[in-house]
Amino acid sequence: MNHIKKECVAMLLAGGQGSRLYALTQDMAKPAVPYGGKYRIIDFPLSNCVNSGIDTVGVLTQYQPLVLNEYIGNGQPWGLDRAHGGVHVLPPYETASGKAWYSGTANAIYQNIGFVDRYDPDYVVILSGDHIYKMDYAKMVDFHKEHNADATIAVLEVPWEEAPRFGIMTADADGTITEFAEKPKEPKSNLASMGIYVFSWQKLRKYLIENEQDETATKDFGKNIIPAMLGNNEKMVAYHFDGYWKDVGTIDSLWEANMDVLDPNVPLDLLDDSWKIYSRNPVMPPHFAGPQSRIENSMIAEGCEVNGMIDFSVLFAGVTVEEGAIVRDSIVMPNTVIKKGAVIEYAIVGENCIIGEEAHIGERPELIENKDEWGVAVIGHNVKVSDKAVAPPKAMISKDI
Amino acid sequence: MASMANVLGLIFANMHEQLLPELTKTRAMASVPFGCKYRLVDFPLSSMVNSGITQVGIITKQNYYSLMTHLGMGSEWDLARKNGGLHILPPYGREGTGIYRGRLEALAGALQFINESNADYVVMTDANVVANIDLRPIVDFHEKNDADITCVYGNVVYPVERAQAQTVIEVDGNNTVYDVLARPTMSGEMNVLMNIYVMKRTFLEELIRESECRSLYSFETDILQHKLKDYKVMGYKYDRYFEIIDSMKTYYKATMDMMNRTVSKEVFALATPIYTKVHDVAPAKYGIDCSVKSSIIADGCIIDGVVENSVLFRGVKIGKGAVVKNSIVMAGTVIEEKASFIDAVADKNVTVTKNRVITGSADFPVYINKGGVV
Numbered sequence: 001m002n003h004i005k006k007e008c009v010a011m012l013l014a015g016g017q018g019s020r021l022y023a024l025t026q027d028m029a030k031p032a033v034p035y036g037g038k039y040r041i042i043d044f045p046l047s048n049c050v051n052s053g054i055d056t057v058g059v060l061t062q063y064q065p066l067v068l069n070e071y072i073g074n075g076q077p078w079g080l081d082r083a084h085g086g087v088h089v090l091p092p093y094e095t096a097s098g099k100a101w102y103s104g105t106a107n108a109i110y111q112n113i114g115f116v117d118r119y120d121p122d123y124v125v126i127l128s129g130d131h132i133y134k135m136d137y138a139k140m141v142d143f144h145k146e147h148n149a150d151a152t153i154a155v156l157e158v159p160w161e162e163a164p165r166f167g168i169m170t171a172d173a174d175g176t177i178t179e180f181a182e183k184p185k186e187p188k189s190n191l192a193s194m195g196i197y198v199f200s201w202q203k204l205r206k207y208l209i210e211n212e213q214d215e216t217a218t219k220d221f222g223k224n225i226i227p228a229m230l231g232n233n234e235k236m237v238a239y240h241f242d243g244y245w246k247d248v249g250t251i252d253s254l255w256e257a258n259m260d261v262l263d264p265n266v267p268l269d270l271l272d273d274s275w276k277i278y279s280r281n282p283v284m285p286p287h288f289a290g291p292q293s294r295i296e297n298s299m300i301a302e303g304c305e306v307n308g309m310i311d312f313s314v315l316f317a318g319v320t321v322e323e324g325a326i327v328r329d330s331i332v333m334p335n336t337v338i339k340k341g342a343v344i345e346y347a348i349v350g351e352n353c354i355i356g357e358e359a360h361i362g363e364r365p366e367l368i369e370n371k372d373e374w375g376v377a378v379i380g381h382n383v384k385v386s387d388k389a390v391a392p393p394k395a396m397i398s399k400d401i
Numbered sequence: 402m403a404s405m406a407n408v409l410g411l412i413f414a415n416m417h418e419q420l421l422p423e424l425t426k427t428r429a430m431a432s433v434p435f436g437c438k439y440r441l442v443d444f445p446l447s448s449m450v451n452s453g454i455t456q457v458g459i460i461t462k463q464n465y466y467s468l469m470t471h472l473g474m475g476s477e478w479d480l481a482r483k484n485g486g487l488h489i490l491p492p493y494g495r496e497g498t499g500i501y502r503g504r505l506e507a508l509a510g511a512l513q514f515i516n517e518s519n520a521d522y523v524v525m526t527d528a529n530v531v532a533n534i535d536l537r538p539i540v541d542f543h544e545k546n547d548a549d550i551t552c553v554y555g556n557v558v559y560p561v562e563r564a565q566a567q568t569v570i571e572v573d574g575n576n577t578v579y580d581v582l583a584r585p586t587m588s589g590e591m592n593v594l595m596n597i598y599v600m601k602r603t604f605l606e607e608l609i610r611e612s613e614c615r616s617l618y619s620f621e622t623d624i625l626q627h628k629l630k631d632y633k634v635m636g637y638k639y640d641r642y643f644e645i646i647d648s649m650k651t652y653y654k655a656t657m658d659m660m661n662r663t664v665s666k667e668v669f670a671l672a673t674p675i676y677t678k679v680h681d682v683a684p685a686k687y688g689i690d691c692s693v694k695s696s697i698i699a700d701g702c703i704i705d706g707v708v709e710n711s712v713l714f715r716g717v718k719i720g721k722g723a724v725v726k727n728s729i730v731m732a733g734t735v736i737e738e739k740a741s742f743i744d745a746v747a748d749k750n751v752t753v754t755k756n757r758v759i760t761g762s763a764d765f766p767v768y769i770n771k772g773g774v775v
Contacts, residue, residue, distance in 0.1 A: 270683035
């Protein structure tokens with residue numbers, strides 16, 4: 001097949017387990033986790049690619065890929081069903097010399113050098129499927145070109161006290177990175193890596209191959225590739241980003257990021273037509289607010305049927321809330337049924353669950369004396385909660401109760 | 402049982418527009434918005450797809466731009482196909498004839514398309530019936546009876562003004578049609594045609610050719626009425642929910658029917674969904690102190706006021722203190738702060754300004770045209 005050269009190809013690392021989301025990622029990869037009423041996390045990097053004019057995206061999958069593969073499909077919802085380029089799901093594969101799982105972020109790209117080479121790109125954008133943000137990668141690639149860089153790393157200023165949780169860059173006045181420290185105890189800067197990289201492909205290709213030959217390497221961008229390039233004085237620059245960016249790697253951050261869509265002061269406008277976030281839409285009728293419904297401060301997706309009370313919550317497509325049920329400060333994922341009189345507070349309820357009558361999930365923090373005992377309660381996907389059952393704060397339920 | 406893969410679907414996009422002049426002024430009947438996010442064409446088109454039909458032609462006449470953007474390549478209906486799929490058939494202006502006058506002339510323009518489909522059967526429908534119809538038993542019925550023409554009808558109780566917009570038939574105990582009344586002055590119980598017809602493709606082609614050389618153009622008058630005795634015309638009774646949109650009043654009524662959960666669950670059955678164009682709009686947002694009851698709401702709405710017994714299309718904004726009752730509010734319309742909008746229909750992108758009070762009645766809902774500012 002004749003491949004048309006692409007200036008830029010994106011590689012999206014979507015194989016991670018997302019183990020800190022526990023029950024929510026038991027049977028789906030983290031990028032497939034529902035977010036914001038109708039999206040899945042991966043919609044953000046995919047839509048950013050399309051909106052940035054990048055039409056060739058490799059999605060590297062490994063952990064529990066079924067939901068994710070089905071979701072991406074032929075890429076049509078993002079306009080990535082292209083004759084040249086488009087979205088390609090790239091799972092690990094067997095070769096003549098043996099089988100190999102993706103053993104690190106760099107190894108995953110290494111194993112797909114063949115895919116990238118087909119498009120003979122000048123630049124490769126490396127993305128992850130863990131973040132909620134809107135970003136124009138084209139501007140970052142331009143910045144990379146202007147600085148004649150070998151690698152450009154997107155950075156975000158974080159509060160100093162949070163810096164030890166991130167990969168921290170130290171950069172001089174013109175943006176050149178002088179130092180990189182992975183989760184430093186005493187950070188020298190508060191510029192955190194967002195896990196978004198632009199590389200000149202031939203340069204990255206060389207480092208990937210070298211890294212692969214080093215048997216002691218963990219084959220990871222943050223641990224190996226970036227330090228190696230820095231050590232060899234390659235031109236590496238920091239690209240400042242100051243928009244909304246949220247890691248959704250933990251239960252608390254996933255809950256907060258969903259609540260952010262309800263907050264008019266948060267600069268993430270999902271209704272902004274100039275930078276649409278595309279998603280695979282469920283084929284469902286519009287939602288119905290029934291005669292008994294009381295809905296405020298909430299986001300409700302298509303196919304929902306609400307007869308209960310909803311406050312400060314996000315209901316995904318096809319959720320049913322029966323009479324007398326109360327959903328407050330919670331996230332309810334697609335097709336879940338909340339029966340009469342059930343109460344859901346400060347909770348994340350997964351897809352296709354049934355919450356029985358008068359069951360009680362989660363608790364309000366003001367009712368808990370010892371704040372250490374309080375946290376968001378989580379019901380995993382496909383769980384049935386029987387009538388009057390109770391799931392306390394911080395509960396992590398992945399089997400029927 | 403007939404294989405639905407060998408059935409061609411034809412949808413007439415512009416029929417009966419004179420009955421709904423307000424809503425079809427800037428668009429085809431087929432692209433009249435309905436039920437929060439649909440266009441009327443979604444109902445026959447989804448019914449065809451759900452029944453297993455994989456090739457569909459949409460016969461257009463005028464004002465078809467919005468219809469074309471709605472349908473695109475047909476991928477939402479899974480009709481973007483290598484073989485068959487969706488075809489929009491623009492009016493086929495032939496020398497000396499101009500734009501078609503009736504169904505038969507429209508079909509003459511689509512003759513090559515019909516012929517090349519190579520289908521065994523053709524199902525033709527109009528675009529002004531709200532229903533989720535399984536066409537398979539209808540094609541089976543046609544095949545079993547070895548009929549020339551099968552027409553689908555519903556038994557209804559209509560007042561005179563509705564009967565006068567319809568074709569009414571009489572059927573005997575064997576389901577044979579023995580009388581056809583066009584726009585009769587009658588009321589009460591009657592068998593009204595839903596304008597869904599099944600024919601063998603070869604029969605239809607022959608009918609088109611013959612009608613053309615005899616200058617016949619109305620299927621209802623020239624064929625069903627005048628040639629009823631020449632053909633085997635059968636009536637198939639459809640007894641599930643349907644509503645023919647034949648006036649602003651019935652448009653309003655059919656919309657309000659969607660608030661009835663039994664009807665809505667039948668029309669929007671999850672197993673046979675009604676497909677429509679995807680707009681990639683975020684879910685609806687409810688603000689502080691809003692109150693919404695007995696209403697259906699599309700994605701992208703921002704609601705800060707009171708909404709009761711109403712239908713809000715995509716991206717509608719209801720301002721603080723505004724009250725919307727018994728109304729249909731189409732995409733992009735803004736009801737500003739403290740305005741009232743009761744028993745009314747707002748077309749797309751209307752603005753009802755602050756403190757304005759608009760009130761109609763269920764029999765005569767006030768209609769505000771596209772882009773209007775009141």
